[in-house]
Amino acid sequence: MSNIIELSGRIDNNSSAAIEARINTVLDAQPKTLILDMRGVDFVSSLGLRVMLSAAKRCRKQTTKIALCGVLPQVEEVFQLSGLSAFFPMHPNCEAAQQALA
Amino acid sequence: MKDLAALKDYILQVYERHRSNHEGQVATYIPELGKANPDHFGISVVTAEGQEFSVGDSQQEFTIQSICKPLAFLMALEQHGRETTIKHVGVEPSGEAFNSINLDRLNRPFNPMVNAGAISVAALIKGDSPEAGVDAFLKRLSLAAGRDLRIDQAVCASEAATGFRNRAIAYLLRNFDMIDDQVDHTLHQYFSQCSVLVNSRDLAMIGATLANIGDNPRTYAEVFDMNHIKDALSVMLTCGMYDYSGEWAYNVGLPAKSGVAGGVLAVVNRQLSIAVYSPRLDDRGNSVRGIKVCTDLAEEYGLHAFDFTNFGSNFIRAL
Numbered sequence: 258m259s260n261i262i263e264l265s266g267r268i269d270n271n272s273s274a275a276i277e278a279r280i281n282t283v284l285d286a287q288p289k290t291l292i293l294d295m296r297g298v299d300f301v302s303s304l305g306l307r308v309m310l311s312a313a314k315r316c317r318k319q320t321t322k323i324a325l326c327g328v329l330p331q332v333e334e335v336f337q338l339s340g341l342s343a344f345f346p347m348h349p350n351c352e353a354a355q356q357a358l359a
Numbered sequence: 360m361k362d363l364a365a366l367k368d369y370i371l372q373v374y375e376r377h378r379s380n381h382e383g384q385v386a387t388y389i390p391e392l393g394k395a396n397p398d399h400f401g402i403s404v405v406t407a408e409g410q411e412f413s414v415g416d417s418q419q420e421f422t423i424q425s426i427c428k429p430l431a432f433l434m435a436l437e438q439h440g441r442e443t444t445i446k447h448v449g450v451e452p453s454g455e456a457f458n459s460i461n462l463d464r465l466n467r468p469f470n471p472m473v474n475a476g477a478i479s480v481a482a483l484i485k486g487d488s489p490e491a492g493v494d495a496f497l498k499r500l501s502l503a504a505g506r507d508l509r510i511d512q513a514v515c516a517s518e519a520a521t522g523f524r525n526r527a528i529a530y531l532l533r534n535f536d537m538i539d540d541q542v543d544h545t546l547h548q549y550f551s552q553c554s555v556l557v558n559s560r561d562l563a564m565i566g567a568t569l570a571n572i573g574d575n576p577r578t579y580a581e582v583f584d585m586n587h588i589k590d591a592l593s594v595m596l597t598c599g600m601y602d603y604s605g606e607w608a609y610n611v612g613l614p615a616k617s618g619v620a621g622g623v624l625a626v627v628n629r630q631l632s633i634a635v636y637s638p639r640l641d642d643r644g645n646s647v648r649g650i651k652v653c654t655d656l657a658e659e660y661g662l663h664a665f666d667f668t669n670f671g672s673n674f675i676r677a678l
Contacts (some may be wrong), residue, residue, distance in 0.1 A: 303674045310572070310585065318581060335677040340629055 260288045261351060268305030277308045282289030284312070288321055290358040295349055296327030301335055313344040326354040360404050360631070366660070367412050373404055373655045374414045375658055383639030383647035386619040394622065395421065395638040402652055403563035406631040409576035411567075413560050416470050420556040422514045424618030425457065425472070427500075427552040428480070429566070429591045429599070432471040434499060435483040436587040447483060447537055448476040450594050457601045457619075457644055458524055466535035472598040472616065475528045481549035482538035493551040503568040503582045504561040505575055515554035524552065552636035553618075559636040562624045566632025592626060596664070603643045603650075611653050612663030623649030627662050 260283050266274055283291060293309075301309070316323040324346045328336070336342050348354035360366070387393040401417035427476045435444045446467070453469035455461055459656055468476035477666055486492030493510070518525075529546050532538045538545055556646060557565075568575045569592065573583035583591075595614035600607040607615065615625040621638030623646050633656055637648035661668040 303672075306674075307586075314574075314581060314585065331677075335674065338673045338677040340673075 259261055260286075260290060261292045261294055263294040267300040267302070268298060268308070269300065269302035270304055273302075273304050273308045276305075277311070278331055280308075280312045281315075284319065284321060287319055290322045290324070290355075291316060291352060292354045292358070293325050294321070294327060295325050295329070297334065298332055299329060301332055303339075306335065306339055306341060310341060310344060322358045324348055324354040326351045339345070360408065360410060360643070363404075363406070363410050363412055366404065369656070369659055370402055370404060370412060371414055372665050373652050376398070376655070377651050378415075380648055380651065382641065382642050385621070385638045386640055387512065389518050389521060389619075390619055391514040392422070392510075392638075394638075397639050398670070399636060399638060400648060401559040401636040403559040403564040403593075403634045404631055405560075405567035405576065407567055407571040407576055407629055411560070411563065411569070412562075416636065417559045419636060420511075420558050421620040421622060421638070422511050422553060422618070423557050423562070423622060424553050424556045424620045425477070426557075426562065426616045426618040426622050426624050427496075427555060428472050428477045429499060429595050429616050430503070430551055431477060431484060431496065432594065433482045433583050433587050433591045434496070435471075436590055437584045439483055441590070444480075444483065447479045450597070452598045452604055453645070454602055454605070458528075460524070460528055460531065462535065462537075467537060468532070470594055470598040472594055472601075472604075474525055475532065477552075478525065478529050478549050479532055479537050481552060482532075482541075482545040485541070485544050485548040489547045492544070492548045495557060496548070496552055499582065500555055500557075500565065502578075502580050503565040503575060504557065505564050505578050505580075506561065508555055508561065510551055510558060511554045511556045511578060515550050518550040518553060519546070522546070525549065555656070557622070559622070559634040562622055562634035562636075563632050566624045566626045566634060569626050570628055570630060570632050573677075592628060600645055600650075603641075603645055607650075608610045611650075611657045612665055613653065613657060614650045615653065617645045617649060619644050621646045621649070623653060624661075625653045625657075 326348045399416040401415040403413040405411040510532045573585045592614040599616040623635045625633045635649035
């Protein structure tokens with residue numbers, strides 16, 4: 258069973274701290290995998306990207322495999338233009354992400 | 360970068376262009392440094408994806424000297440956070456020589472790139488014992504360079520035996536409670552940090568680690584905390600080239616740091632790093648050929664932060 262965190266709305270100055278705390282709580286248990294369900298996320302700010310990259314780096318350190326699923330095109334473009342796609346394997350939906358990480 | 364070939368050709372051209380430039384003098388204020396071969400000239404470039412190219416004396420080792428300063432600053436930020444670190448050293452350019460004895464209105468050193476600031480930083484990362492502090496620093500730089508680095512004990516001893524001015528600075532800092540009682544421990548840390556032996560390829564790999572958000576692009580080792588890379592690069596841009604920093608930012612526009620042994624390290628964020636070794640220095644203590652190589656590369660490839668080909672924020676572009 259994968260750990261799936263469902264995110265929604267904007268990952269920005271207002272929401273980043275709470276999201277960082279949620280992710281860290283899950284990562285504290287050293288899970289094998291972590292899937293961030295991005296279907297409901299319509300905006301990620303630069304600060305939001307930093308929080309997500311910190312999480313991805315922490316995953317790599319503790320050998321938790323991370324993946325994103327259902328990333329909206331405008332959000333994917335932000336990851337691409339920031340040169341951060343390599344840190345976040347992306348899948349169309351959670352099932353595909355679970356299979357890929359299994 | 361898709362292909363390094365075009366860059367390689369230009370680096371070779373730049374190398375040949377400046378090879379016969381014999382302006383400047385080898386530093387002698389630390390007696391051991393005066394033994395360097397003034398003709399040595401090496402250039403290395405490493406990209407954030409781990410591609411690399413070197414020309415000339417890129418295997419020639421020299422002491423890192425002041426190029427240790429932004430790296431020590433990064434470690435201090437990681438260990439103590441921004442708030443505490445900034446109580447011990449400012450981030451304001453001083454416009455003065457690297458060895459100036461001058462503090463700001465809060466009795467802090469102006470920035471971590473002048474000796475006073477670097478000594479304050481050394482006190483923050485000196486560890487529980489002289490051995491532990493130096494070992495931690497050496498390990499971190501080795502991780503960034505991707506090979507085991509060591510300390511030139513002769514240079515370190517030479518600095519310790521003749522560094523009266525740095526000793527005076529340390530005691531001044533002690534007087535203002537910028538550093539603790541263990542002044543000798545702090546100075547040992549500082550002199551050892553400056554005496555780490557590197558070649559231009561090592562420096563470029565360390566720079567590429569900074570460019571690659573703190574991860575070594577070849578070994579993938581996580582070396583520096585991503586949250587403080589920006590802090591270190593910022594002071595490199597504003598204060599990294601001693602009292603030439605303003606002109607450097609104006610002409611070259613890259614975060615960089617020079618050392619009196621003849622090294623220069625420049626970083627293009629998220630893309631690449633350039634390292635030059637050439638021991639002849641100008642009167643501000645910067646490598647003459649080091650500055651020329653970086654200037655030429657910046658002009659040819661639009662590396663300046665405010666070059667018209669550069670967009671300020673990729674993030675804004677995605678909106």
